[in-house]
Amino acid sequence: MLNFTFKNRTEILFGKDQIQEVAARLPENAKVMFLYGGGSIKNNGIYADVTGVLNGVVVTEFAGVEPNPEFETLMKAVQVARDNEVNFILAVGGGSVIDGAKFIAAAVNFTGDPWDILVKDAEFGEPLPIGAVLTLPATGSESNGNSVVNRKETAQKRAFGSDKVQPVFAVLDPQYTFSLPARQVSNGVVDAFVHVIEQYLTYPVNAPLQDRFAEGILQTLVSEGPKALATPQDYDVRANIMWSATMALNGLIGKGVPQDWATHMIGHELTALYSLDHAQTLAIVLPSLMFVQRDHKSAKILQLGERVFGITEGEDAKRIDLTIKAVQDFFEAMQVNTRLSDYQIDKSNINDIVANLEKNGMTSLGEHGDIDLAKAREILTLAA
Amino acid sequence: MLNFTFKNRTEILFGKDQIQEVAARLPENAKVMFLYGGGSIKNNGIYADVTGVLNGVVVTEFAGVEPNPEFETLMKAVQVARDNEVNFILAVGGGSVIDGAKFIAAAVNFTGDPWDILVKDAEFGEPLPIGAVLTLPATGSESNGNSVVNRKETAQKRAFGSDKVQPVFAVLDPQYTFSLPARQVSNGVVDAFVHVIEQYLTYPVNAPLQDRFAEGILQTLVSEGPKALATPQDYDVRANIMWSATMALNGLIGKGVPQDWATHMIGHELTALYSLDHAQTLAIVLPSLMFVQRDHKSAKILQLGERVFGITEGEDAKRIDLTIKAVQDFFEAMQVNTRLSDYQIDKSNINDIVANLEKNGMTSLGEHGDIDLAKAREILTLAA
Numbered sequence: 001m002l003n004f005t006f007k008n009r010t011e012i013l014f015g016k017d018q019i020q021e022v023a024a025r026l027p028e029n030a031k032v033m034f035l036y037g038g039g040s041i042k043n044n045g046i047y048a049d050v051t052g053v054l055n056g057v058v059v060t061e062f063a064g065v066e067p068n069p070e071f072e073t074l075m076k077a078v079q080v081a082r083d084n085e086v087n088f089i090l091a092v093g094g095g096s097v098i099d100g101a102k103f104i105a106a107a108v109n110f111t112g113d114p115w116d117i118l119v120k121d122a123e124f125g126e127p128l129p130i131g132a133v134l135t136l137p138a139t140g141s142e143s144n145g146n147s148v149v150n151r152k153e154t155a156q157k158r159a160f161g162s163d164k165v166q167p168v169f170a171v172l173d174p175q176y177t178f179s180l181p182a183r184q185v186s187n188g189v190v191d192a193f194v195h196v197i198e199q200y201l202t203y204p205v206n207a208p209l210q211d212r213f214a215e216g217i218l219q220t221l222v223s224e225g226p227k228a229l230a231t232p233q234d235y236d237v238r239a240n241i242m243w244s245a246t247m248a249l250n251g252l253i254g255k256g257v258p259q260d261w262a263t264h265m266i267g268h269e270l271t272a273l274y275s276l277d278h279a280q281t282l283a284i285v286l287p288s289l290m291f292v293q294r295d296h297k298s299a300k301i302l303q304l305g306e307r308v309f310g311i312t313e314g315e316d317a318k319r320i321d322l323t324i325k326a327v328q329d330f331f332e333a334m335q336v337n338t339r340l341s342d343y344q345i346d347k348s349n350i351n352d353i354v355a356n357l358e359k360n361g362m363t364s365l366g367e368h369g370d371i372d373l374a375k376a377r378e379i380l381t382l383a384a
Numbered sequence: 385m386l387n388f389t390f391k392n393r394t395e396i397l398f399g400k401d402q403i404q405e406v407a408a409r410l411p412e413n414a415k416v417m418f419l420y421g422g423g424s425i426k427n428n429g430i431y432a433d434v435t436g437v438l439n440g441v442v443v444t445e446f447a448g449v450e451p452n453p454e455f456e457t458l459m460k461a462v463q464v465a466r467d468n469e470v471n472f473i474l475a476v477g478g479g480s481v482i483d484g485a486k487f488i489a490a491a492v493n494f495t496g497d498p499w500d501i502l503v504k505d506a507e508f509g510e511p512l513p514i515g516a517v518l519t520l521p522a523t524g525s526e527s528n529g530n531s532v533v534n535r536k537e538t539a540q541k542r543a544f545g546s547d548k549v550q551p552v553f554a555v556l557d558p559q560y561t562f563s564l565p566a567r568q569v570s571n572g573v574v575d576a577f578v579h580v581i582e583q584y585l586t587y588p589v590n591a592p593l594q595d596r597f598a599e600g601i602l603q604t605l606v607s608e609g610p611k612a613l614a615t616p617q618d619y620d621v622r623a624n625i626m627w628s629a630t631m632a633l634n635g636l637i638g639k640g641v642p643q644d645w646a647t648h649m650i651g652h653e654l655t656a657l658y659s660l661d662h663a664q665t666l667a668i669v670l671p672s673l674m675f676v677q678r679d680h681k682s683a684k685i686l687q688l689g690e691r692v693f694g695i696t697e698g699e700d701a702k703r704i705d706l707t708i709k710a711v712q713d714f715f716e717a718m719q720v721n722t723r724l725s726d727y728q729i730d731k732s733n734i735n736d737i738v739a740n741l742e743k744n745g746m747t748s749l750g751e752h753g754d755i756d757l758a759k760a761r762e763i764l765t766l767a768a
Contacts, residue, residue, distance in 0.1 A: 001623040003399025008392060014640065015387025206620040209604045209628050216596025223592065236590040239385040243640070244593050256398065256627070 001207045004255040010143035011169040018171050022053045025169050031058045033086040035101050037065045037093045044179035050092055060084040068150040068271055069100035078107045089130045095139025101130050102147035102165035118149055118158040132167040135176045137242040138188030140249025142170035157268040174238035182229055186334040187279035189225035192245035194282040198261045199254035201300045202367040207257050214253045218308045220244045225334050262365035263289050266376055269356040283331040283338045288382035290324045340384050350380045385591045388639040394527035395553040402555050406437045409553050415442045417470040419485050421449045421477045428563035434476055444468040452534040452655055453484035462491045473514045479523025485514050486531035486549035502533055502542040516551040519560045521626040522572030524633025526554035541652040558622035566613055570718040571663035573609035576629035578666040582645045583638035585684045586751040591641050598637045602692045604628045609718050646749035647673050650760055653740040667715040667722045672766035674708045724768045734764045
C-alpha cells in the first residue's frame with residue numbers, strides 16, 4: 001500500500017427531507033447566493049423546498065449554470081456575488097452547479113485573472129463556504145474539492161482542486177432524483193462507475209481493502225443502475241445509486257493506490273470539441289483504453305471480471321476480452337452509447353482531438369504516464 | 385436505507401514515517417501532554433520518534449494508562465493537565481490510551497464530577513484537541529469520538545461519545561505494529577472483526593453498498609489476520625490490518641443501517657468483573673449470540689456465510705450453523721479462545737454477570753432491543 005493522507009470535511013446529510021437541516025448550518029448573518037442550473041428545480045419542488053429553508057435569509061439567486069459549466073457564466077456569477085457581498089454559496093444541482101460554485105467561491109476574492117486558477121494552479125485565499133443540495137448523483141462533487149470548468153471560446157475544459165472549496169455540507173435526498181430524465185440517470189451511473197475504475201483498474205499494490213471497496217461500489221452500480229431506469233420511483237434504488245456515486249469520488253477509495261484518469265482526460269477533449277455529455281465521453285473511451293492498456297492492467301481486469309461480472313472461465317486473454325465487453329455492455333444497458341460514430345464523430349475528427357490533447361499538455365496520461373499522443377490516437381481509432 | 389448524517393473530522397496520516405507530519409499540526413504555543421501506556425514504546429523506537437518530533441515544544445509526559453483505562457489513573461492525568469496548563473494531548477498507543485485521552489480532554493475543563501460524563505451523559509465544554517499516534521490497530525478510536533473507561537472499585541465499564549473529542553489527526557504507521565506481541569495482534573483483528581459485525585449482522589434494509597463495504601473489511605481481516613501471526617514483519621499485511629481496523633469503526637459502514645452492539649455490552653461486563661481482554665470477551669459472546677439470535681439475523685448470517693466464508697451449500701439452517709462455526713474457527717485461528725471455560729469462568733459465575741448487566745441498565749440490547757436478562761443468560765450459558 002502507498003502512503004497517503006485522508007480527510008473529508010463534508011458533512012453528509014443523507015435521506016428523506018434532509019433539506020430541513022440546511023438552515024441550522026448557514027453562517028450567522030448569511031448572505032447566500034442560491035446557485036442553480038437550467039431551472040428544472042422549479043418544476044419538481046426542489047426550488048420551493050430551498051426557498052422555504054432560506055426564509056428570512058438574505059438571498060441572491062443566480063440561475064443558468066450549464067452542464068459543463070461555462071467560464072463566462074461563472075464569471076458573471078462572481079460579479080453578482082461581489083456586488084451583493086455574498087458570504088455563502090448554496091449550490092443546488094448536479095456536479096456542474098457544484099463545480100461552478102467551487103470556482104465562484106475561489107474567484108470572488110481573487111485579485112488576478114481567475115482563469116489562472118484553472119490553468120496555472122494559481123493560489124487563492126480563503127474561498128466562500130459552499131453548501132450543496134445534490135439533485136443528480138454522478139460526479140461526487142458534493143463531497144470533494146474538484147471542479148471542472150469549460151471555456152467554449154478556446155475549446156478548453158480545465159480542472160482545479162482544493163480542499164478549501166469542498167462543500168461544508170451536502171444534502172443527499174434520493175427523492176430529489178425521482179424527476180431526473182433517464183439520460184441524466186444513465187449518465188450519472190456511468191460517470192460514477194468510471195470514477196471508481198480510474199482509481200481501481202491500474203496494477204496491484206497489495207491493497208485488498210481498497211479493492212473490495214471499489215468493487216463494492218461497482219457491484220452496486222451494476223445491480224442498481226438498470227433498476228433506476230426500469231423502476232424510477234424506487235426510493236432505495238435511488239438511495240443506493242446516490243450513496244455509491246458520492247463514495248466513488250470522495251477521495252476514500254483512491255487512497256494508497258495508483259490512479260489512472262486517462263479516460264477522463266481524453267474524454268474532456270470530446271466534450272470541449274463536440275459538446276458531448278461527460279459520461280458519453282467516458283463510455284466511448286474506457287473500453288478502448290482497457291483494450292489498448294490490457295497488458296499493464298491485466299491483473300486488475302481479471303479481478304474486475306471475476307468479482308464484479310462473475311467472469312471466471314477460460315484463458316486470461318479470453319477473460320480480459322469478456323470483461324471489456326461486459327463493461328461496454330453495461331454502458332449500453334444504461335443506454336449510453338460507446339462508439340464515436342454513435343455521436344456523429346468519425347475517424348476524420350481524430351486529428352482534431354489529438355491536437356487538442358497536445359495543446360492542453362495531455363501527452364503522458366495514465367498510471368504509468370505512457371499514454372502519449374500515439375496511444376491516445378490508437379484508443380480513439382479503436383473507439384471510432 | 386435509513387436516513388443518516390456523516391462527517392469524519394480526523395485527518396489520517398497513513399504510512400511509513402508519517403510521524404514526521406505531526407509537528408506541523410500542533411497548535412501554536414502548544415503545551416502538549418504526551419500520553420502513553422505501559423512503556424513498551426520505549427523499547428521499539430516509537431518513544432524516540434515522538435520526542436524527536438516534539439523537540440522544542442513544551443511537553444508534559446504522562447505514562448501508565450492501562451488496557452481498559454482506569455478512571456482513577458485518568459483523573460490523575462486530568463490533574464497533571466490542569467497543573468501544566470496543557471492545551472493539546474498527543475495520545476501514543478492503542479485504543480485504551482486514545483480512549484483515555486478523550487476522557488481527559490473532556491474532563492480538564494469540566495467543573496462537575498467527571499464521572500458524570502460517563503454515567504449521566506453530562507454536557508462538557510470545548511475539550512482539549514487530541515492527536516493520535518496509533519500503535520495497536522483494533523478499536524478505531526483514532527478516528528472516532530468513542531471512549532470507554534473502566535472503574536475497578538465499582539466493577540463498571542462505561543462509555544461516552546462525542547465528535548468534539550475525536551482526534552484532529554491520527555498517524556497510522558504500520559511499522560509501529562511490528563513489535564506488538566502476538567496476543568495484541570490477535571485481539572486487534574478480533575476486535576475490528578466484531579466492530580464490523582455489530583454494524584452489519586442485523587437485518588436487511590436494502591443498503592447493498594454498506595453491506596459490500598462491511599464484507600470487504602471482514603474479507604480483508606479474515607485473509608490478512610492469520611498472516612500477521614505467521615509473518616509478523618510483512619509491511620503490507622500490517623498496513624491492510626491497520627486500515628481495516630480504522631475503517632471498521634470510523635462511522636462509515638454503520639450509516640443508514642441498523643446496529644446491534646449487544647456483544648460489546650455483554651462483553652464489557654466480562655472485562656469489568658474478570659479483567660478479560662476486550663477482544664476475548666467478544667470472541668466468547670458473539671458466536672453464542674449469533675446462535676440465540678439466529679432467527680432475527682438469518683438473512684444476514686446467510687449472506688455473511690456466502691460472501692465472507694464461501695458457505696453456499698445446504699439448507700439455510702445448516703449454512704447458518706456452518707457460518708457461526710466459521711466465525712468461531714476464525715477467532716480460534718487468531719488464537720483467541722471462545723469459551724468462558726477457557727478463561728476459568730464457569731456457569732456459576734453467570735449470575736454475577738447477569739446481575740452486573742442489570743445494575744448497568746443493559747436489559748434490552750441488540751438491534752431489536754429484545755436481548756433481555758433472560759436472553760443474555762441464555763447466550764452466556766451457551767458460551768460456558
